[in-house]
Amino acid sequence: MVGLLWLLLWVGDALARLWQPGPKSWLHMQGAHILSEQPNQPRQPWPLRPIIARRLNVAALSAPYAAHEDTTPRSVATDAYGFRKTSAGPFAVTLCGDSFFINDLIADSLARHLGQPVGNASIDGRGTLAMARLLDAPAPAFRNSRVVVWLRIEAGINTKEFVEWMAQRRSELHPPANPLKRAYGAWRGSALWPANLDGYLTETAPVKAPLQRLASEISWHLGGSRDTTVLLGRQQLPAHVAPMQFLNDEQGLARTPMPEADLVAIADGIARVDKELRQKGTQLVFAAAPDKSTIYRERLPRTVAYRPGFTARLYAALRQRGVRTVDLETRIRQQALAEPTKALYYTTDTHWNPHGQALAARILADSLHTLTQ
Template sequence: MPPAKQDRPLLFCSLIAAVFIILIGIDRISPAVLPKDSYFYHPWEYMMGSFRYNIPRTNEKMELTGYGDLANMLGVPGYQVLRKFVWTNDRYGKRNSSVTQHETPAVVVVGDSFMVSAANSDEESFVTQLQTHTDASVYGYVPADMSVFLHDLRFQEDPPEVVLWGRVERNTLGSNGEIETILKDTSCFTEISEWNRMEKTSKDTVKALIGGFTEYAQLSILRRTMQQSLRHMLYAWTGQHTKNVLLVPGETMLFHDRGAAVLSSPGKERGFSAVADAVAHVRNCLKARGTRLIFMSIPDKEHIYASRLGREVPTPDPLLVLEQELDNRKVQYVSLVKRFQEESTPGKDLLYWLDDTHWNARGIGVAVEEVIKKLEE
């Protein structure tokens, strides 16, 4: 009589369950023991609270080795340009190194991720470089929308002499949400009740209290590793990759699909009249406080390196069309596009990172030179 076949489904299921429990345990312990480099490709997400309701960290410095946002989206290590980051947030949650943490600054920089210098270390940031080239005290109210700056009581009570407002080209469109918000304003963002301010402060306090747990719950070393590995394998086996990143055969520079889409749009289709109206409104609001506004539109990487993308910039240059609209409204601005085009010819060092949408230290330095000229006028 043959021996009975041993059936051990319970043991098999127990082993599978044990593996899953161990993996989950490793995944949950990892945020407390692994370096931040394991989860973040550069400091922006961590320092500005991307996983904790966008409540930025305060009085904190972060150091890590990272790479660019386009390389992160692509997930192919060969395109990563590794570099060391130092990122410091002040007590207000704004990015400022020790040399720019002024309480009553003469010059305040307001703007998006370009003005915060998301792809650069503290010593290379726009605010720090500007401070090293002027005797006036410089402060970075970055990152922030202009509407947020205008209703901040801190700078209503102690207005600076100059506000430099910078926006990257792809965010300088008539359809942009911030531009639309400014155009709807009728009070220079001062008609905000004390109750509304208290309500916002209370909400932010609650978010900050539970933000750490929320961030911890979202961080997953297994998900991060698998996501990047799958992107790399897909690219290696099929050549396919995320549509957000544009690859040009034989080209080491990565491009962003949104920047390329904006490049295809001529100036007359970008709603620059509305943009100029919004900037003029901000100019008038600040003028009433005794503050001078200087606006700066930063060219997209795809605009300056259009030839490397195999494209051409529309004629007339869209940013020159915007500048004409600003001239018509007598708005003071810093013009970068011609200078950047001159500085981006073959043989010259790059103005933007190969693996990132943002400008590098040299690009920031060139922009700072133009800003200093305008400040001295």
């Protein structure tokens, strides 16, 4: 039975490679061809789903959360490399980040503010990979950008996630000389490697949502309790102020501060990227996207103490190393306090909404004008 299933997977994988145009998305799941979306998609709907709410079992959400849920469908278009198309390259400015920037609202807004073409190289959940690919295997439209804005790395970043992951992901972009290692890499990159089966299910695949819901229900009933990674915010808030949900690993909820050694290692790693980009004639700008607990600390439960994250310390260390930074947190926080009824982040998701993205684009434009003239 296992052998027959394996054979069916092999045949299915072979047929899928013939059907998929351009770079084979199912063949190249690793290295240079880890794709931010899918290649050669003229217009792929991307339904925004509440990640945090899904962990809590969406059916159990209270009315205030449901009233503020955003289900607006987005659309993305990708090139043969899997990068989203924002406008015709080459791009003067490239955005490099993770899921905070996977749609193109910030890139398009920034392009209008600057009057320059802006490309989006962000990859969902893989900010370090996005930068590794820009350094070692950029798509043609991104090769001559004058400015690269590194918008975020990953949530819960530490030395291992940055220093080790960055080195590992850069090494993945270069196929090994040993033919056995190349064959092994190709195998791990195909659907014959069980962990890659999800690659066959794009966000628009009809069976993906039911399978994810089934997995959530199984986890819910077997676990017997809600996901502990999610924290419900204050419920008793003024009228028209939305209650929010948070992730327990956000900066504002950190139980212990980041060790100085880890902070130094991360700053040194970013400084090395800055030096390498400068050698290519590109200016690096680092601008960490603040998480929701940092911006909406008053909406945390009364029993939870807010603790400042490591961003301010990281910025100071980067400035000492000559790395240019942009402070998004201060102005976004000011806006959140000035208009408490106008949310800048999704209430049931960890990411900022279109209002927050538009504000981030204006802040970045103010800092980048002199670099792009």
